[in-house]
Amino acid sequence: MTPEISISERLDAVRARIAAAAAAAGRPADEVTLVAVSKTHPPGAVAEALAGGQAIFGESRVQEARAKIPLVPGRARWHFIGHLQKNKIRHALPLFELLHGVDSLELARDIDRVAGETGAFPRILLEVNVAGEGTKFGFTPEQLRGQMEDVLALDRLNVDGLMCIPPPQPREEMARPFFSALRECRDRLQAEFGVPLPQLSMGMSGDFGAAIAEGATLVRVGSAIFGPRSGRTWKPTAENFDD
Numbered sequence: 001m002t003p004e005i006s007i008s009e010r011l012d013a014v015r016a017r018i019a020a021a022a023a024a025a026g027r028p029a030d031e032v033t034l035v036a037v038s039k040t041h042p043p044g045a046v047a048e049a050l051a052g053g054q055a056i057f058g059e060s061r062v063q064e065a066r067a068k069i070p071l072v073p074g075r076a077r078w079h080f081i082g083h084l085q086k087n088k089i090r091h092a093l094p095l096f097e098l099l100h101g102v103d104s105l106e107l108a109r110d111i112d113r114v115a116g117e118t119g120a121f122p123r124i125l126l127e128v129n130v131a132g133e134g135t136k137f138g139f140t141p142e143q144l145r146g147q148m149e150d151v152l153a154l155d156r157l158n159v160d161g162l163m164c165i166p167p168p169q170p171r172e173e174m175a176r177p178f179f180s181a182l183r184e185c186r187d188r189l190q191a192e193f194g195v196p197l198p199q200l201s202m203g204m205s206g207d208f209g210a211a212i213a214e215g216a217t218l219v220r221v222g223s224a225i226f227g228p229r230s231g232r233t234w235k236p237t238a239e240n241f242d243d
Ligand SMILES: *Cc1c(COP(=O)(O)O)cnc(C)c1O
Pocket: 037, 039, 060, 081, 082, 165, 203, 204, 205, 206, 220, 221, 222, 223, 224
């Protein structure tokens, strides 16, 4: 039987792989921020990663995050990495310091409006559908070019950069063209609209090395840190709520 590998050992291994990928690309390792994706995992797993020195955690469902975040001791920082539904914006804004997956002008407008009502100035990343898949969320690069002016006019929003979730590939190297497409999309938008878009959120457990080679500044890594996801979402038990 293989001995159980702890979360902090897995974290160390992921950090070492990030450092190696950055070094291979001639980039300083501190240009790449690790977002530990804790969706479906209990608060205790987050606490273990926090104790192992991890600062930032990613969640993709507002309801799960609302239940989990108060149960995590210490000061974890949280990023929202999922598809944000309009009716969840009000709950999401106070919980998350960065919204990774803003995938339409309509959603950006809704976030801006709610932020105006609550006094927030949300930091966001715009999700680009780099693979051109019809069913996926996100702006196509052409759409984003056409709508960027309107997004930038939303004065509550700070657009920090772009994000993508390319389809899984049989080999990691095959993901590189999607990641380079996101970087090139960012470079064009920066030049055309004269705005800094420093953040590129790209790369997950299976392909973060390739993403770092193409310029990722935020990698969203779940299963390589917390192990495989068994259930759908984490839910609090009655005992968690007896106060
Ligand atoms: C779940 C998820 C991840 C993490 O996936 P792993 O393959 O477990 O690393 C990253 N990004 C998004 C948007 C996700 O939903």
